[in-house]
Each structure stands twice: as C-alpha cells, then as structure tokens.
Amino acid sequence: xxxxxxxxxxxGKPILETIVYCEGAKLLLDAFSQAxxxxxxxxxxxxxxxVEGDPEAxxxxxxxxxxxxxxxxxxxxxxxxxxxxxxSNTK
Numbered sequence: 001x002x003x004x005x006x007x008x009x010x011x012g013k014p015i016l017e018t019i020v021y022c023e024g025a026k027l028l029l030d031a032f033s034q035a036x037x038x039x040x041x042x043x044x045x046x047x048x049x050x051v052e053g054d055p056e057a058x059x060x061x062x063x064x065x066x067x068x069x070x071x072x073x074x075x076x077x078x079x080x081x082x083x084x085x086x087x088s089n090t091k
Contacts, residue, residue, distance in 0.1 A: 022087035028078040035071040042067050 021029065046060035081087070 022085065024085065025078065025081055025087050028074070028081050032074040032078045035067070035074040039064065039067045039071050
C-alpha cells in the first residue's frame with residue numbers, strides 16, 4: 001500500500017484501526033512491535049551509558065546487533081504472512 005493510499009484510507013483514524021488482520025497477523029505484528037521496542041530500549045541504555053562516561057558502553061553492541069536481527073526476522077515474518085495469507089484488507 002502506498003503512503004498516499006494509506007493516508008487517504010486512514011482519514012484521521014489510527015492506522016491500525018483501518019486495517020483488518022487475522023489472529024496470526026496480529027500475533028506477528030505484536031512480535032514485531034516488541035522487537036522494535038527492544039531495539040529502542042537497548043539504544044537508549046547505550047546512549048545513557050555513553051553520556052555518563054561508562055568506558056564499557058560497547059557492551060551493548062552485540063546485544064543491539066542481536067536485537068536488530070530479531071527485529072528484521074519479525075518484520076519479514078509479518079510481511080511474508082500478509083503476502084502469502086492475504087489477510088490484510090482495508091475497511
């Protein structure tokens with residue numbers, strides 16, 4: 001769906017209110033959402049340690065790398081589900 005179509009479909013409502021999902025898609029979207037939050041949290045923690053002058057702030061690098069991989073896997077699992085299952089339709 002293009003941004004223009006999404007904007008016109010949305011008509012001022014939150015995006016998720018304008019799209020219908022099956023239960024599997026909802027679960028995959030929730031997993032993707034959680035993965036995004038995990039990456040954000042790790043970046044925030046690393047930022048704070050750097051600002052505080054912690055010389056071991058690099059310890060977050062591997063954790064962030066793994067969290068980014070999980071986010072990518074969750075994103076593609078969700079997108080592949082929508083494509084193969086065809087369960088995303090606008091109201």
